[in-house]
Amino acid sequence: MTVTYKSKKMTLKTNDSDLQWATTFAETCKDMRPYLDAYLHIAYSGSNKFSIALQQHNVKCDNDAQPWPETWDSLEAARYGNESDIYIPMNHFNINHTRAIGFALKGFYSTTPTVFSTIEIVSQVPKGWTVASKLPSGNFVFACKRPNSFAFAIDDGDPQFAQQVMQTVKEENITVTFFTVGAPLQDPSTNLSSVYQEMAAHGHQIAMHSYTHPPLEGLEDEASIDWEYNNMIRAVSDTFNGMHTPYFRPPFGTEGARMRQRLAAVIDNPYIVQWSVDVEDWMWAESKTPEKQLDAFKRDVSKGGSLVVMHYLYPSTVGYLKQFIQIAKATGKQLMRVDQCMMDPNAPPLP
Structure with missing residues (x-):
């Protein structure tokens, strides 16, 4: 995966769907329940052929214990966005939100680069925005x-x-x-x-x-x-x-x-x-x-x-x-x- 930063934007490009870019909220578990009614907002350009995951820590919140992460839920960027913005309800991520680790951008299935300018949590979506339904994703x-x-x-x-x-x-x-x-x-x-x-x-x-x-x-x-x-x-x-x-x-x-x-x-x-x-x-x-x-x-x-x-x-x-x-x-x-x-x-x- 090639990661480049320029003018407060991040560009990701890869030909391997197994690679990811991830961030963490804290050194250990982060309780994200206060954000269950909020939305993950991503502003981007380029390819929307990737997944967005929210990862869950193990029960000990121990980075040296297995498994780490314990699980995560992945949602399809293209289903939740248009050509420039993505809005995902935080409660669509089917994990234990008391043990959140962070977000991951993963599952890329196009070699076309994606340029990210904003990744944030917001309280509401723009007026007139239609939020995609949550699809079943199995037990991971x-x-x-x-x-x-x-x-x-x-x-x-x-x-x-x-x-x-x-x-x-x-x-x-x-x-x-x-x-x-x-x-x-x-x-x-x-x-x-x-x-x-x-x-x-x-x-x-x-x-x-x-x-x-x-x-x-x-x-x-x-x-x-x-x-x-x-x-x-x-x-x-x-x-x-x-x-x-x-x-x-x-x-x-x-x-x-x-x-x-x-x-x-x-x-x-x-x-x-x-x-x-x-x-x-x-x-x-x-x-x-x-x-x-x-x-x-x-x-x-x-x-x-x-x-x-x-x-x-x-x-x-x-x-x-x-x-x-x-x-x-x-x-x-x-x-x-x-x-x-x-x-x-x-x-x-x-x-």
């Missing part, structure tokens, strides 16, 4: 809700390592959640449909991870996002005898208003599952120091993280899985599926 979660719980949420993998993963979780006597990509699931050459059917038969949760694994918020239009969701839902339903699940993990963790709104349009009250424990396999698994995956896991667990992201793509990561599980068990927390750790009434009962 980074950590388990059930007290003393911990969940392994495992993304897309290499079928050759699937049996080793199955054997490890069986030996450790836990259940986990697998986020599957739809297109490989439907490709007979991968054998992933059989792999995940076996995993489901052993009590593991199957959840969704898009159809072709693009950064969804970076896609050009809503039709492209809808295509991903509709094909993903169909692939899971066809593979698992009509199964429907509200659990979804965005590819690369890339989030924004459009991908959340479109998901909530096709799935009732979805869970958009991020993470607070990252083994960083994408960084270390094929490096000269794969053991740093263990260091990353221990670091986030020590900070209170309870929801894992990892992939069974690499031999080293799969080899460390038993140690990951044992480290998590040593915290005294109960290991379970994501739906169970979210206290979902539709989840299987705990043993």
